[in-house]
Amino acid sequence: MAQNPADTALWPAPHASGAVDATVHVPGSKSVTNRALVLAALASEPGWLRRPLRSRDTLLMAGALREMGVGIEEGVGPDGTGEAWRVLPAGLRGPATVDVGNAGTVMRFLPPVAALADGPIRFDGDPRSYERPLNGVIDALRVLGARIDDDGRGALPLTVHGGGALDGGPVEIDASSSSQFVSALLLSGPRFNQGVEVRHIGSTLPSMPHIRMTVDMLRAVGAQVDTPESGGERNVWRVTPGALLGRDLTIEPDLSNAQPFLAAALVTGGKVLIPDWPSRTTQPGDRLREIFTEMGGSCELTDYGLVFTGSGTIHGIDVDLGDVGELTPGIAAVAALADSPSTLRGVAHLRLHETDRLAALTKEINELGGDVIETADGLHIRPRPLHGGIFHTYEDHRMATAGAIIGLAVEGVQIENVATTAKTLPDFPELWTGMLGA
Numbered sequence: 001m002a003q004n005p006a007d008t009a010l011w012p013a014p015h016a017s018g019a020v021d022a023t024v025h026v027p028g029s030k031s032v033t034n035r036a037l038v039l040a041a042l043a044s045e046p047g048w049l050r051r052p053l054r055s056r057d058t059l060l061m062a063g064a065l066r067e068m069g070v071g072i073e074e075g076v077g078p079d080g081t082g083e084a085w086r087v088l089p090a091g092l093r094g095p096a097t098v099d100v101g102n103a104g105t106v107m108r109f110l111p112p113v114a115a116l117a118d119g120p121i122r123f124d125g126d127p128r129s130y131e132r133p134l135n136g137v138i139d140a141l142r143v144l145g146a147r148i149d150d151d152g153r154g155a156l157p158l159t160v161h162g163g164g165a166l167d168g169g170p171v172e173i174d175a176s177s178s179s180q181f182v183s184a185l186l187l188s189g190p191r192f193n194q195g196v197e198v199r200h201i202g203s204t205l206p207s208m209p210h211i212r213m214t215v216d217m218l219r220a221v222g223a224q225v226d227t228p229e230s231g232g233e234r235n236v237w238r239v240t241p242g243a244l245l246g247r248d249l250t251i252e253p254d255l256s257n258a259q260p261f262l263a264a265a266l267v268t269g270g271k272v273l274i275p276d277w278p279s280r281t282t283q284p285g286d287r288l289r290e291i292f293t294e295m296g297g298s299c300e301l302t303d304y305g306l307v308f309t310g311s312g313t314i315h316g317i318d319v320d321l322g323d324v325g326e327l328t329p330g331i332a333a334v335a336a337l338a339d340s341p342s343t344l345r346g347v348a349h350l351r352l353h354e355t356d357r358l359a360a361l362t363k364e365i366n367e368l369g370g371d372v373i374e375t376a377d378g379l380h381i382r383p384r385p386l387h388g389g390i391f392h393t394y395e396d397h398r399m400a401t402a403g404a405i406i407g408l409a410v411e412g413v414q415i416e417n418v419a420t421t422a423k424t425l426p427d428f429p430e431l432w433t434g435m436l437g438a
């Protein structure tokens with residue numbers, strides 16, 4: 001496919017001349033925004049999303065729901081402050097075409113919504129979206145009563161022939177390649193005639209905090225959900241059929257997108273405050289408090305937010321990231337700058353993320369002089385003195401931010417297509433230079 005000029009543009013990653021000392025307001029969570037949009041669209045009354053993330057992934061989600069008939073209006077929240085989206089649920093209908101881009105949340109969460117619509121909904125997206133696993137959602141929806149035309153690969157592109165309602169009921173899936181299969185079925189489950197009972201039969205299940213986020217957000221809009229943690233069977237989630245409430249929800253900052261800024265404090269021996277860091281959250285990025293502390297920093301959760309301080313020393317780490325896979329690129333970048341080796345485990349499924357993240361991190365860090373070895377389920381990283389060069393990003397937002405972290409400590413790093421951060425953090429270059437006081 002021909003690349004547009006932005007794809008090949010090089011961004012000189014700023015080199016830090018000293019310790020950072022900054023407050024960084026991180027925009028809303030992608031995962032929370034896209035769940036909130038789906039739940040508000042399926043509700044029986046209007047709802048509000050305050051401080052939603054506006055990035056490629058969330059604008060694709062909003063656009064897709066609008067295509068199916070949902071009203072999403074710009075506005076200020078009910079208390080008159082802050083920008084907000086007002087979501088007006090409506091009878092879902094086709095024919096419609098949904099562009100999923102390369103958003104896992106859009107390609108997985110919306111086919112079950114489309115099965116509830118009246119009419120055909122066609123799903124298409126970026127070339128990479130054809131390679132990302134979707135079989136868990138497609139096969140499950142067929143068992144639950146949906147009619148879907150695909151090319152037999154269990155992936156995009158496809159058409160869901162919505163019948164206006166779906167039977168629902170029990171279904172077995174193997175979600176070892178993506179937790180989003182489970183989340184997708186649970187989110188629409190209250191609107192299926194019999195609800196849904198999802199039984200995961202695979203060997204591993206990544207990203208459990210994201211499944212907890214789905215369950216918590218379902219409960220917050222009035223759904224009844226039984227989970228393994230609430231006394232149910234292991235690997236079984238059950239959603240009772242019922243109407244969903246329209247709520248007024250303020251979206252938390254995206255803690256995974258806070259990662260590069262926290263890493264900057266760690267790498268430069270500086271200090272970063274992230275305002276509005278939630279005291280309780282299901283976001284996987286909250287694990288950074290523990291992981292980056294083990295790697296040499298310290299943190300304090302105050303009334304204003306999270307204050308993270310680097311010590312000037314970075315230690316290697318041996319850690320299973322299966323629950324928090326999306327943090328891997330940023331942790332790998334910091335690990336490449338540490339004083340001892342690191343082993344990152346439990347993330348084989350990252351080979352099917354925005355790009356093959358294990359291959360991409362290995363190649364790009366090694367091309368700067370690093371020593372990274374890909375293992376069966378992760379990376380082994382032995383720090384070595386790095387040098388400048390081009391850091392390719394493979395249309396992966398987290399590769400771009402990982403390269404920027406390395407650039408803080410290594411002169412002459414150029415990030416290819418930093419604009420790819422628009423997937424979840426369109427303002428990244430400005431926030432980054434702002435943090436550095438440039």
Ligand SMILES: O=C(O)C1=C[C@@H](OP(=O)(O)O)[C@@H](O)[C@H](O)C1
Pocket residue numbers: 030031032104105177178179180183206207210325326349
């Ligand atoms: O449900 C979600 O919002 C997400 C779940 C995870 O997906 P996988 O389980 O496919 O890794 C995560 O990596 C992704 O960034 C967001």
Ligand SMILES: C=C(OP(=O)(O)O)C(=O)O
Pocket residue numbers: 102103104105326353354398424
């Ligand atoms: C894996 C990710 O995204 P997606 O929602 O497209 O799966 C990610 O953001 O790291």
